[in-house]
Each structure stands twice: as C-alpha cells, then as structure tokens.
Amino acid sequence: MIKKAPSKATTKAETKTIKAKKAKTADTLELPPLSEEADASVLNRLYDVVQSRKNADPSVSHSARLLSRGTYKIAQKFGEEAVECLIEAVAGRTSLLVGESADVLYHLIVMWVDAGVTPDEVWAELARREGTSGIAEKASRPKPTLTTPSTPKQD
Template sequence: MIKKASTKPGTKAAPKATGKGAAKMAVKSQSKKAAAAKQPEHKPDTLPADLLSEPADMTVLNRLYDVVLSRKGTDPSVSHSARLLSRGTYKIAQKFGEEAVECLIEAVAGRKDLLVGESADVLYHLIVLWVDAGVTPDEVWAELRRREGVSGIAEKAARPKETFAKKGK
C-alpha cells in the first residue's frame, strides 16, 4: 500500500537484552546490517508529503505504477509490492478480488469514506496485476481513449464473441 509516512507517538523501544541474549542480538544485528549492505537501496512504499498535496489525476496512477514496477524482482521482505509480485499471478489476482469485494461492500453499505480507501486499494492491486502481466498504464489509457464517445452498449456489441470449450470434451 502507498501510505503517508508516519510515526506512532507513545510507542516504546523494545527492552534491551542482557548476558547471552545481548550477544545473540548483537550478532543478529550485525548479520542484518551486513545483509542490508549487500541489498540495493530500498525506497519505502511511501510518498513524500509534497506529492500527497498535488491534485489527483492519472499521473498519480502512473507514479504508483512506476513504484510497483521498480519493486519487481526486489527483496520481498522489504516491500509489500515485491512480496505480492513474488507470490505469482494467482495470489495477486486473489488479492485484487478480495479488495474489489471489500470495495463493493462499502459501496452497498453507503460508507463513502471507507469506499474511498477501498477504491485506492483496488487501484493499487490492479496496478500490481498490470505489472505482473506486463500491461502498462499507457495501454489502458489508450483503450479508454478509444472507447471515449462510444456508447457502452454499442462497444460491447462490437466485441468478438468468445466461445469456451466445455471441460472434459
């Protein structure tokens, strides 16, 4: 998810270990630091506050696409987008479907504020699906422009009819 970076006031640091526990923690900490040094610099899945104040338009989706695309093939432990992409098309599609259902539930319940948040979740997961499938936003925008000004009924009627073979035959 793209979220505004924040800190939680009132959170306490974990208690420090002593004795053998402290030594183990120090070794783990050094191992993590060494592993982090080998990893390419990770950009967090957050946007700077100045970008959050810009008017929302398709450039927001284009930037989000670029962020998700940049996470493809990176360490799944440091990025939600990388983790989703590493799990494969089936899991990405499943998550997109879950978010779509949550969006529908909020729409039916008439909870506009929650519908807005769920809609953002749907768009994010759709973009992850696009990255996985090799679809670019420009391809989608071009298809929307092609359909602009055409009756939805006429456009749907003009689509080629697909026939599906029945299973087992």
C-alpha cells in the same frame, strides 16, 4: 484460582464489536485535503514504483512480496479488495469507499505489472472507447467461442 480462556463465541463477539467500532470511527473521519499532485497521474507514478519493486527483496517491499507470490495470489488479493470496495459502496460509507478504491487500484496495478500490461495500453483502450455508447462498445466485442474437448473415436 485458574482463569478460563474466553470461549470462541465470546472472542468472536468481541472481535465483531471492535470491528464495528473501527468501521464507525473510520466512516466519520474527514479525509485530509487533496494535494496539488492528487490527479490521475498518480496512477502512472504508482505503476512506476510497483514496476521498480518487481525484483526487490520481498521482505522489505509489499509490492515485491505480492509479485513474488505469483499471479494466482495477486488475482486473489485484487478480488478481495474489490469485494471490500463493493461492500463499502453498498453500505454507503463513502469515506471507506475512497480507501478501498485506492486499494483496488493499487492491486490492479500490481496485477498489470505481473502481466506485463502498461498503463499506456489501458489508457489507449479507454481512449478508443471514449465517445462510444457502452452498449454499442460491448456489442462490438468479438464473441468468445466455446470449445469442447474432442472425444476419442471408437474403432
């Protein structure tokens, strides 16, 4: 007797069930206690690691692989991680939100390395904004000007 391969609908349903079980399990897991080194300085250390992998072999370093794929792919991956973070926030799954937030920060740092931005530049910008109302700060930003391509003159 020949066995039939499962239909696409069956396979999709099974995949959804497995993902739902994983999400439910992950949401109920307790996070390990924070180490004494768990503070904002971990971002500076992570930046240093990603920076050190900039010219590493992409087959042995995830950071090197991301950086080798170029700005478009780095930005795309950051966007995917940001959306996953938003989904967990809206769903109220805080333990998954923590993990997705870490993914967002990592991919943001990869984007900084790719763009040549340093954490010190970002920290300085945050310090500059500190104590300023978010509304006032946003209003003080220069307004972008829209340019339209000039149309060729008709003779």
